[in-house]
Amino acid sequence: MTCPMTDKIFKKREFADFLRALKKTYEVLVPVREQGFYRFKAIADGEEADLRFTNTRLSPKSFVLPQSERMFEFTLDEKIEDAHILKEATRAYSPTAIVGIRPCDAKAMRLVDVNFNNPEFRDPWWVKRLNSITLVGLGCSEPCSTCFCTSVNCGPFHEEGLDVLLFDLEEYVLARPLTEKGKGLLQSGGVERDADEGSRNKAHKLRREAEERITSHVPTDKLGQKNVNDLFDAPFWDDVAFACINCGTCTFLCPTCWCFDIQDEVIRGGGDRIRNWDSCMFPLFTLHASGHNPRAEKVQRVRQRFMHKLKYYVDKYKNGVACVGCGRCVRYCPVNIDIREVFRLMNEL
Amino acid sequence: MNSEEDQLSGNPYLPYPARIEQIITETEDKSLRTFKVVFLNKADGERFTFLPGQFCEVSIAGKGEIPLGMASSPTEKGFLLFTVNRAGVVTRYLHNTKEGDILGVRGPLGNWYPWEKMEGKNVVVIGGGFAFTTLRAAIVYILHPENRERFRGITVVYGARSPGLLLYREELEQWEKRDDVNVHLTVDATDDPGWPYNVGFVPAIAEQKITACDDSYALVCGPPIMLKFTQPVLENAGFEPERIIISLEMRMKCGIGMCGRCNIGDKYVCTDGPVFSLAQLNELPREY
Numbered sequence: 001m002t003c004p005m006t007d008k009i010f011k012k013r014e015f016a017d018f019l020r021a022l023k024k025t026y027e028v029l030v031p032v033r034e035q036g037f038y039r040f041k042a043i044a045d046g047e048e049a050d051l052r053f054t055n056t057r058l059s060p061k062s063f064v065l066p067q068s069e070r071m072f073e074f075t076l077d078e079k080i081e082d083a084h085i086l087k088e089a090t091r092a093y094s095p096t097a098i099v100g101i102r103p104c105d106a107k108a109m110r111l112v113d114v115n116f117n118n119p120e121f122r123d124p125w126w127v128k129r130l131n132s133i134t135l136v137g138l139g140c141s142e143p144c145s146t147c148f149c150t151s152v153n154c155g156p157f158h159e160e161g162l163d164v165l166l167f168d169l170e171e172y173v174l175a176r177p178l179t180e181k182g183k184g185l186l187q188s189g190g191v192e193r194d195a196d197e198g199s200r201n202k203a204h205k206l207r208r209e210a211e212e213r214i215t216s217h218v219p220t221d222k223l224g225q226k227n228v229n230d231l232f233d234a235p236f237w238d239d240v241a242f243a244c245i246n247c248g249t250c251t252f253l254c255p256t257c258w259c260f261d262i263q264d265e266v267i268r269g270g271g272d273r274i275r276n277w278d279s280c281m282f283p284l285f286t287l288h289a290s291g292h293n294p295r296a297e298k299v300q301r302v303r304q305r306f307m308h309k310l311k312y313y314v315d316k317y318k319n320g321v322a323c324v325g326c327g328r329c330v331r332y333c334p335v336n337i338d339i340r341e342v343f344r345l346m347n348e349l
Numbered sequence: 350m351n352s353e354e355d356q357l358s359g360n361p362y363l364p365y366p367a368r369i370e371q372i373i374t375e376t377e378d379k380s381l382r383t384f385k386v387v388f389l390n391k392a393d394g395e396r397f398t399f400l401p402g403q404f405c406e407v408s409i410a411g412k413g414e415i416p417l418g419m420a421s422s423p424t425e426k427g428f429l430l431f432t433v434n435r436a437g438v439v440t441r442y443l444h445n446t447k448e449g450d451i452l453g454v455r456g457p458l459g460n461w462y463p464w465e466k467m468e469g470k471n472v473v474v475i476g477g478g479f480a481f482t483t484l485r486a487a488i489v490y491i492l493h494p495e496n497r498e499r500f501r502g503i504t505v506v507y508g509a510r511s512p513g514l515l516l517y518r519e520e521l522e523q524w525e526k527r528d529d530v531n532v533h534l535t536v537d538a539t540d541d542p543g544w545p546y547n548v549g550f551v552p553a554i555a556e557q558k559i560t561a562c563d564d565s566y567a568l569v570c571g572p573p574i575m576l577k578f579t580q581p582v583l584e585n586a587g588f589e590p591e592r593i594i595i596s597l598e599m600r601m602k603c604g605i606g607m608c609g610r611c612n613i614g615d616k617y618v619c620t621d622g623p624v625f626s627l628a629q630l631n632e633l634p635r636e637y
Contacts, residue, residue, distance in 0.1 A: 076411055115609075258609065286611075
C-alpha cells in the first residue's frame with residue numbers, strides 16, 4: 001500500500017542543500033542566468049540555482065527531445081562485415097531532475113507525449129528519456145504579462161505533468177509531491193518535514209492570487225466545433241502572416257512544437273543518422289523531390305502553425321489546444337505576431 | 350502488418366537490412382529503375398506482411414531515407430519491388446547502386462487500398478507516369494489465383510508522356526490478352542506512327558473509356574494535375590466520392606506520424622494515408 005501524498009516543507013535557505021542532496025541520485029538541472037537570459041543547466045558543485053526568473057528563454061523540452069540527437073550509427077567501410085547496416089547509437093538514461101520547471105512547460109510535455117507515445121507507435125527515445133526525468137515544478141508567484149495559461153487548461157500552479165510542485169512561501173518552500181516518482185525525489189532530497197496547516201493555507205492563497213494576476217485571456221470554446229475548411233479558408237491569414245519573416249523563432253521556443261528532421265552525416269567512412277528540430281516555418285519542410293511544395297507560400301506555413309496548434313491538434317486528440325499559454329512566442333517574435341490575437345480571430349470566425 | 354506488440358516494443362526507426370538482388374531499367378530515358386530487394390534476415394522477411402497500397406521507408410546509410418510504395422504484390426513471395434524515379438539525393442544514389450549492395454527497409458507503413466470493400470466489385474485502375482507502382486501491385490494482387498474470385502473485372506487506364514516511359518510493358522501486354530482485364534494505354538504524344546494505343550492525357554482517355562460506375566471502385570494514382578482532372582471525370586461517370594480511392598505522396602521523414610511534415614489538416618499521409626477516398630479528402634483542407 002502506498003501512503004497518501006503529504007505536503008512537505010523546508011527552509012528556503014536550505015534550497016542549496018536540497019539540490020546537493022539530489023545530486024547524489026540525479027543529474028540536477030536548474031535555471032541559471034547566462035548572458036542575460038535564463039536557461040536550464042546541469043549545475044556543478046558550488047553553482048546555485050537562480051530562482052528569480054519568470055521563465056527560461058527556451059523551454060526545457062530539449063532535455064526530452066534534444067535539438068540534435070544521434071539515432072543510429074553505421075560504417076561504410078566495405079571491409080567491415082556490417083557495412084551499411086544501421087545500429088542503434090548507445091546512450092544512457094540516467095535519472096535526471098529538472099528543478100524549477102514552470103508548470104506550463106511540464107504540461108507541454110504531456111501535450112507532446114500523445115504524439116510520441118501513441119497506440120500505434122512508440123518513439124523509444126522520447127519515452128525512455130521522459131521516464132528517466134523527474135519534474136519538480138516551481139509555481140509562478142509572479143506571472144509575466146504575456147502569460148495566458150489560465151485560459152488554455154493550464155495555470156501558474158497547474159499540476160499536470162509534474163512530479164512535485166514547489167510553492168515559494170518567502171521563508172519556506174512548500175513541496176507538494178504529485179506522483180510516486182516525486183515522493184521518491186523528496187526523500188532523496190532529504191525533505192521530510194510535513195507542512196503545517198498554516199503553510200498549506202499560504203500556498204493555497206499564493207496560487208489563487210497568482211491565478212488572479214493573469215489578466216491576459218484567450219477564447220478557445222468554439223475552436224473544436226468550427227469547420228476545419230472554414231478556418232483554413234478564413235480571410236484573415238494574409239493579415240496574420242503579412243509581417244512574418246519565417247525565422248522559426250516561435251517554433252524553437254515553443255514548448256509544444258515537436259517537429260523534427262532526420263539527416264545522415266558521414267565523416268571518414270562512417271557516420272550517424274541524426275534527428276534535428278525542424279520547423280514548419282521553413283519551405284524545405286514540405287518540399288518534394290519533384291519540386292512540388294504544398295506549403296510553398298509564407299502564408300500557408302504561418303497558417304499551418306496556428307491551425308496545427310489550435311485546430312488540427314484539437315480535432316485529432318480531443319485534448320484541448322496545443323498551447324500552454326507560456327507567452328514565449330509573443331515575447332520573442334521579432335515582428336510582434338501575437339498568438340492571442342489568432343486565438344480570437346479563429347474562435348470568433 | 351506487424352503485430353501491435355512488435356511495433357511498440359521495437360524501434361520503429363530502425364530499418365531491416367536488405368540486399369539489392371536485381372536492378373531493372375524500366376524506361377528508355379533510364380530515369381526509372383525497379384529494384385528487387387531481399388531481406389538479409391529471413392525472420393525480417395517473414396514478419397514483413399503487407400497489402401498493396403502500403404509503403405516503406407527505404408534507407409541508404411549516409412544518404413537518408415525516402416518513402417516508396419511497394420510495386421510488388423504480397424502474393425510475390427520472398428522479395429519486394431520498388432520502382433524508383435531519379436529525383437533527389439537518395440534516388441540518385443540508388444540509381445548508381447549495383448546488384449548485391451546493401452540498403453535498409455523500414456515498414457510496412459501506412460494504410461492500403463480498401464480490399465475488403467472492393468470484394469465483389471469491379472475495379473478501375475487509373476494511373477499516370479511513375480505513380481503506377483502500387484497500382485501494379487494492386488493488379489498483380491487481384492489477378493493472383495488466390496484472390497481472383499474475390500473481385501470482378503479490371504479496367505486499367507494508364508498513361509505516360511511517351512511510349513518509352515511506360516512502366517512494366519511486358520506485364521501490360523500480358524494483361525491486355527486476358528478477357529477479364531481491359532487495358533487502355535495512352536501517351537501524351539508520340540511520333541511513332543505505329544503506336545497502336547491511345548494518344549491524349551489520362552483524364553481525357555478516362556472520360557472516353559469510363560462512362561459508367563458499374564458497381565466499381567476506382568484506384569487513382571498520379572501527379573497532382575492528373576488527380577485534379579480525373580476526379581470530375583469519375584464523378585460524372587457516377588462514382589460516389591467514397592468509391593474514388595486516391596493514393597497521395599508527401600515529403601516524409603519518420604513515416605510513423607511523428608515528425609510532423611506530411612499532414613493534410615489533422616491527418617498524416619504516412620499513417621492515416623497514403624490511401625484516401627475522395628470523400629475523406631473533401632473534408633480536409635486542399636493542401637497537397
